[in-house]
Amino acid sequence: MxxxxxxxxxxxxxxxxxxxxxxxxxxxxxxxxxxxxxxxxxxxxxxxxxxxxxxxxxxxxxxxxxxxxxxxxxxxxxxxxxxxxxxxxxxxxxxxxxxxxxHELGVDPGLQKDGVEAHLQALLAQNIDHLGEGWTLVRREYATAIGPVDILARDADGASVAIEIKRRGEIDGVEQLTRYLELLNRDPLLAPVRGIFAAQAIKPQARVLAADRGIDCVTLDYDALRGIDDVESRLF
The missing domain is CATH 2.70.180 (Protein Yojf; Chain: A;)
Structure with missing residues (x-):
């Protein structure tokens, strides 16, 4: 250069x-x-x-x-x-x-993004109790005939929960989770399965569609999941 x-x-x-x-x-x-x-x-x-x-x-x-x-x-x-x-x-x-x-810069190793969906998925799997006390992880990347569900978990009552994770929560993500839920609820070993749409930011339209489909929305705090931000100590 x-x-x-x-x-x-x-x-x-x-x-x-x-x-x-x-x-x-x-x-x-x-x-x-x-x-x-x-x-x-x-x-x-x-x-x-x-x-x-x-x-x-x-x-x-x-x-x-x-x-x-x-x-x-x-x-x-x-x-x-x-x-x-x-x-x-x-x-x-x-x-x-x-x-x-x-200057001879050589071959660039490329941009390594922090906070992408894979990181959020791994952190939430490690801290599944972030969603509620008594929750347990069943599996990350739970395979289905139409693709893997990001996280399959069980809540405190033992009910199955399918979790779809995005950096930015939009309508397409809700539609994707809806298709997973339709398929998972055909499995008698898992049904009934409810869904959680989790993202760092969720658009209002996605929240409305999720509510209409009976899907809960959760906003993820990346720093809090990493343990470098004390949410309870914030003023706002």
């Missing part, structure tokens, strides 16, 4: 045209061929960019040979980035280079 901080102007031509006047910016040239132009604002989104597949050609000029940009100021280096499929071009003219460095 090459990182360049420079006073530059940028012109994009193709399906649309765009111009960035002379200003200090961060230019990023990545190993995959992409080129991104960033300012000090605008959060993570670049001001302009070219995605691969593309080619980058660089034209350098000495101070004596420096050409003039549209505004009359001299540039010392020009990047021409051309998309190999669309023909769109990104032209970056560097007037003064403040920093220029290259």
């Amino acid at each position: 090459r990182l360049v901080v420079a006073h530059c102007s940028v012109d994009y031509a193709g399906r649309l045209t765009a111009h960035l006047p002379l200003a200090p910016r961060l230019l990023i040239v990545k190993a995959d061929g992409s080129v991104l132009v960033h300012s000090d604002g605008g959060s993570y989104k670049p001001l302009n960019w070219m995605s691969p597949p593309c080619t980058l050609t660089v034209e350098r000029r000495s101070d004596e040979e420096a050409a003039a940009d549209a505004d009359g100021s001299p540039w010392i280096e020009q990047w021409q980035v051309t998309h190999t499929k669309t023909g769109d071009t990104l032209r970056v003219r560097l007037h003064e280079v403040l920093e220029d460095s290259s």
Whole structure:
């Protein structure tokens, strides 16, 4: 990856045209061929960019040979980035280079998300009494003919409970649990089976549908399940 901080102007031509006047910016040239132009604002989104597949050609000029940009100021280096499929071009003219460095980052291991459904399922299985005193875990990923139920448990009275877990509880999740319940309740060894729809956040429409189907909704607190947040000590 090459990182360049420079006073530059940028012109994009193709399906649309765009111009960035002379200003200090961060230019990023990545190993995959992409080129991104960033300012000090605008959060993570670049001001302009070219995605691969593309080619980058660089034209350098000495101070004596420096050409003039549209505004009359001299540039010392020009990047021409051309998309190999669309023909769109990104032209970056560097007037003064403040920093220029290259770094070999290697293969990225990828984003490892915390608090995804698998984590919530494992934590709730380990802390099944979070749903009520005397509850016991029967099995995680309880197999059915239409897919595995996240958790099958028994409440304090020994009744079967099917639990579907989502990070964000939406109508689709309620529909999924409904199908599981219809199938599980055909098993005389389990019936009657009631359902719990558990998520970190549940949309109002999902709550309404769950109530209509006789399904309870439970909001999961990820930090509390991990034991790093004392819910009882909160003010609100």
